[in-house]
Amino acid sequence: MNKLNYIVLILGFTVLFTACEPEKKLKKDTEIADNNSLLENRYQKLLAYKVDSLSFPRSMSLNPEEIHKVPSKDWTSGFFPGSLWQIFKLTGNEKFKEKAVEWTALMENQKYNDKTHDMGFKIYCSFGEGLKVEDNQFYKDVIVESAKTLSTRFNEKVGSLRSWDFNSDIWEFPVIVDNMLNLELLFEATKISGDSTFHKIAETHAETTLKNHFRPDNSIYHVVVYDTITGVAKMKVTHQGFNDESTWARGQGWGIYGYTMAYRYTKNPAFLKQAEATAKFYMEHKNLPEDGIPYWDFNDPAIPKAPRDASAAAVVTSALYELYGFTKNKVYLDFANKVLDNLNSTKYLLDATVNGPFILNHSTGNWPKNDEIDEPISYADYYFLEALLRKKAL
Template sequence: MHSKHYFKVFILVVGLLVSCNTKEQKKSNQSIKLEHRYEKLLSYKVDSLSFPRSMSLNPENVHKVPSKDWTSGFFPGSLWQIYKLTGDERYKERAAAWTALVENQKYNDKTHDMGFKVYCSFGEGLKVEDNQFYKDVIVESAKTLCTRFNSNVGSIRSWDFNSDIWEFPVIVDNMLNLELLFEATKISGDSTFHKIAETHANTTLKNHFRADNSIYHVVVYDTISGAPKMKVTHQGFNDESTWARGQGWGIYGYTMAYRYTKNPAFLKQAEATAKFYMEHENLPEDGIPYWDFNDPAIPNAPRDASAAAVVTSALYELYGFTQNKVYLYFANKVLNNLNSSKYLLDDTVNGPFILNHSTGNWPKNDEIDEPISYADYYFLEALLRKKAL
């Protein structure tokens, strides 16, 4: 009896050791894969007209854009974040070189995407080093962004195109650009930036959310009365559908706005928006959403890893404010799935990207099921936020 008992214990212990070793080996393999992808970003040549935005894989071709493109800040921001993850000075040096090329955008008043461009680059650099030049660029960019604020509407204008139909369009994505304004007040002491950001967040809170806490992509306002006159989409399946990344912008935007304001209404909305997303019947088991929750082609619709990365990063911060482990467990699950062979870009692909399977603009058949720079940025931010826990 004793020998059988010891044999069973021996088998159990061996099984546990093998299981642990397998898990450790799997984790080690993923780290190696990530390191390989990081090197691809490092080896990409610095060029002011060639910020990598996305990449087609058949044939392989990097979509390059100048600094005026709304995505230009994500690549330098990713390099800053890789430096923080690895401590490798090479990434810091390359991040600084790319960041410097975004400076010319600080006076660009034709765009609301100042936060995406400037804060994701200069702001990430400022987290690494106390650099007065970076602070000055952030404050100047915030001044420029404030010129697009309309006090009647209580919002920052998003787009200038389609003006014959859209009098004053505001997109939910614009919530992410408020971080630049909040930080500009912290840097300068000028409360104007903070007040404009909080006003914009309150206006969006009032008009962008449906009763079920899903989000309208675009709300068009009357500039005289300040009232909404249209609620439509530009990148979703239709006006009443739920565009996955737009839902992600809402979760992230209101979690971030709560960080700066401690307004409980912002935290409440972040949680309600996250609940809608996490519990949606059309969300796949692995947590990486279809590009739009209401695409009738589901389950054959394209996924959007960028939406998953945005939400995952946001949920780590939301967990920090609420200590609700539902957010932590969900974020860990999705981050592990993103950090797997299914979603990491294959090592054989020679492009400066980390994740595959993102969807940019489905209605225009643009950047469908391919690597996109902002997916990488929020994926890396999620890795850093998890590490900070």
Template sequence: MIKVNHIYIFLGLTLLFFSCKSEEKNETSTTKTESKIVLEDRFQYLLDYPVDAAGFPRSMSLDPQEIHKVPSKDWTSGFFPGNLWLIYKLTEEESFKTKAMEWTALMEDQKYNAGTHDMGFKIYCSFGEGYEITKNEDYKKVILESAQTLSTRYNDKVGSLRSWDFNKDIWDFPVIVDNMMNLELLFVATQMSGDSSYHKIAVNHANTTLKNHVRPDHSIFHVVDYDPVSGKVNDKYTHQGFSTESSWARGQSWGIYGFTMAYRFTKNPDYLAQAEATAKFFMEHPNLPDDGIPYWDFDDPAIPNAQRDASAAAVAASAVLELFTITKKQVYLDYANKVLASLNSEEYLLDASIQAPFILKHSTGNWPKKDEMDEPIVYADYYFLEALIRQKDL
């Protein structure tokens, strides 16, 4: 079992942060104790989940209860090993480190998978987290080999890494805002190797995204399609949002996080300015609910009866906590505290009785395809845990 003293020390610290809004939230000591117990149980379920090379947990339907499993080639596969590494950081419990190493080893086959742009999600969230903790040189080699593989998707005319390979009858060279998240792998690869080519690719990609994905109100298009020969923009879309001109919530959070991270490695003030402008759009949007957890798309006409997206909230919370460390602006800390208090509650924590390797409920995966609707999804847990660590480190 998890060492209870480690979990409670951690939760005591995070709940101290949450208590800054306790009068508004009207939290009781009973509610806090219940959330401690539920979160402890959720961690235990992740630890107990059997290692399976073909069964990385991605999401879960609740009625009926069924865990959706994927192989390592799926873009979400790296998050579950990452979750175990993050829980080890929070608890210092060796059993999570041991299990994280077992799952991470199953990701190594992806280091040569040039058919995906999601190398950062897959490798940096698993091997990257592991390397930070262990300094294992074999992990470093995998990270560098993966960065080299990812670099093969770069087109210098476009100035970006290609995102998807599907829908070739519609798109020539699609680039999605999510791809900003994969740049961290390249930035780190330059730091590890001294090879500046990775850094240059990441900067060029960020600059192209900054130029073409951002609307005048600082919301962000999901997809920009380019002519790979001339580099010119063909068209712009919001593929996973309600409509082309709508603001898909998770896309906005990818943008906030991606530009903040790019600023960390480059100190380019344009990246910081864009991260703050999109964060302002997100946090001050009139359709953002009081608990800080957005609807899956800010422009869904079904609001207030539209589905929420806890994953978008978790990504945004983690991102603005980094913005707070950079800018010291209280608005970022206030929003992150509110979101984490909301997520660490009965409304969003998966019930302790559900024996599954997930923490949060109420995430929305792909609404247009009606896929992973209002479900626990593994990447929501990853950014929730990362945000808790960033909050604790303050």
């Protein structure tokens, strides 16, 4: 080939690739636009859902389509109003704020409910989200009153807030790792009221959980049962994992999120260290799928045919954005970005034709009870939206 022909050939390839580039870019932009349209479609489904004090949407079966509705006393009730507040912050659409106000008002009756440890999930995820939007004294009063109610479940000898009241003939004083997330209500109540009692209870609970819930490899026991006479942990079991020694994916998420949040309020380096250690265990686990959406339990022998849990992925992703903010370790940011992109895709977003007030699909609620398996669940949406907001804030 002579020099002239060579130059002509190179120019030809250059023209060819240049001509193709706009088409490639257009395709990419179209895919993003379609995905944003799907997410907006899901937002509208939440907005259209009728306000009803007995019908907080908890989960949904898809075949046939049926929404599982619960009253405000259910531990998941605060997530739907919280999601509406978060969508308002993401979109600026006042209609979501108006609907959030209506749903949040229906949660007030829970402020005196001393039969549950999930006051944080219920009240802080609803009233607390509203308080982030506007300085509302009524919302502050509800949060503080709820913190007083939650504090009645604290046992000084054990150094923890009691979790469930059921199964009391076997579990003398059960504490679940999920309870870490209810501490945010207490920490905030101290900031609002100036009463340090709430903060001290929350920090003590976190310290007790740190001592007893973690295995040497930084995986987590779901339930620790205490002796109320001695305060000693006498039983370590599961309620929602595959077995007592397995690693329940959402439990890992509660631990990562809970200790990152506890560090935010206390600056206790032990809390940050544990959050990082548990995040490392989770992110590097051999059974974590490539897309970062975990199987419901890392030790389910049915893997790779075991159900996924998008809710666990959403909890961890939101936590990792905050953990990155404290550590500036890009490993957390890169992992969170990857998982959030995968959740925000047609594989995990509910199809536009599904007529239900949910955003994500493929979450697992309670596998041992064959309940809410591979379905949309409200708390998956809440933490997914929080992750979107935390990424946006970066």
